[in-house]
Amino acid sequence: MKKVKKIKIKINGKVKLVKENTNLLKLLNNLEIPLKKVAIELNREITDKKKLGRKTLKKNDTIEIVHFIGGG
Secondary structure, eight states, X not given: OOOOXXXXXXXXXXXXXXXXXXBHHHHHHHTXXXXXXXXXXXXXXXXXXXXXXXXXXXXXXXXXXXXXXXXX
């Protein structure tokens, strides 16, 4: 049986281990993050939501997930 290799990333300041070759879209789905209500920043750059499936995570990537909150 092949051992699954994991990499260390940071999400909103917390270290998390994810499978190697995980893309950003898969990560957000696993975390059950509603894409319509958040902005995603990968290594200090806002990421276009249409490209999340093409952004493969690398060791030590930093992800910030900002939730939009309505108000008045």
